Amino acid sequence: MRSEGDPETWKLPIEFFLPGKANSLQVSNARDTMIDECMAQEGFEAWQPAPDLPSIDGTSFTDRRYGIHDEELTRKRGYHPDLALQNAYDEAMRIGAVDMSGSDPAALRTCVEKADGTVPDLEASAVAQEIDNRSFIASMKDTAVIKVFGQWSDCMKKSGFNYKTPLDALSDSRFGDAKQVTDLEISTAQTDLKCRNQHKVTQTWFETEAKIQQAEIKKQLPALNAANEENASATSKASAFLRDGQ
Template sequence: MNLNGRLIKVAAPVAAAVAIGAVAFASSGMQSNGNDIRSQQPAASAEGAGRAPKELIGNEDNPATWRLPVEDYIPLRAEVRTVSNVRDQLIDDCMSKAGYEDWQPAPDLPDLSGTSLVDRRYGVHDPALTSQRGYHPSLAVQNAYDAALEIGAVDKSGSDPGALRACVEATDAKAPDVRSDPLVQQIDSTSYVDSLKDPAVVAAFGKWSSCMKEKGYSYKNPLEPMEDPRFGHPTTVTEAEIATARADLDCRGQFDVTRTWFDTESKIQQEQIKRNASALRAIAKDNRSVIAKSAKIAAKN
């Protein structure tokens, strides 16, 4: 069973998490091509013409490599894995000493929402994946998620819940879990909602909608096809979904919808971060402390 939400889950922009099959729109830091990415300093103010600072952009053509300002206050995935692995080992050892040697922690669930916080946050962006899976995650990721879910669904060790609770509490004292702070969650979610009302985003959505209409699709904004109930089955991908997603992607590209949306939300987040600078510095400090404790234990082992 998953313990204390081992994976950091940032509050989900509700609309964006539906049709793409995400159980939660979440990320703990940024990952691209197997490497964690984060600038060493919080992002500077937005650059000319409303563009996000260059340090927030990895590959211009790959939104999965872009980084929102709030990510300075979210541990990297590698850091989360370190904490998770240490906690798993401590709890496992404790349960063995309590007489439950067959107990084992459930595997982490692959993130259906993508490899980073920005990946799929604004919808589809990968032509190859879209042509195969429409709005759904890759088949490999979906299969890995289903397999991990099945493995972790039932504890076959016959362990006592009280013993597990005691081991979790003992582990908390040695290696606290990493969690998403409520303020960080608030910035992540409200910036997304506020971006939908920004004039630049509204204008981009209007152009996208006209483009889609010319292709035979009647959607007011890019959120609607992702929420289309016809595409909501967790495993089935239809030809209609793929055709819609490809048209969606083409219209996004014609009018720079994804980048406009990202730039707008980045600016909103920068303003919120500036207003909450002191509290966010404390959050970052707490995160470093928690991660350092687990790294120290990992080094000893």
């Protein structure tokens, strides 16, 4: 259900043609189990799949797609995700980067190929990815979005912040350290959010991109539907494996 003021709940049209988080997790779990069992058979019982990475890009496809929107988080963390979530992500990255089992890369390749033959990995189709990428870029060239960006920029200048677009503030190199969030970053982000809300920047941006995607989807519908069918098949195979173990 979409909440007017909460971008986390908004859904873009292209999401219907991209693998969902729940299905991706189900397929990933099935593949990890298969590969783990295969590696044990190959003599590498200590091998473990890398842990799933916590998402630091938001809890949904549109959460943080257009930038910040959570007042409480912005007040604490500026442009960065919750610190506990960031730490969990960093730790998962650290663990996943180190294989302590001494496994043979050739054995792993063999086991991955076996998993591919049983439960193919879920992948976003090239067409869906292209629409996703193109629509985001195209939305920023739309007159309605350019207008609210200008209003946002003028609003920021009144508080002493000189940025042309919200993405310029988000990507400011001074705010690159997720562990050391400065007072300047928090002040900038809070003003950013105030100006966004005042001029309905995020809502205008989302609605513009949604219209662009709808037009593109109509042109590419057969290819998008075919890709969805392939992913549905992979999800079904993963469900059967997790249920029956084969």
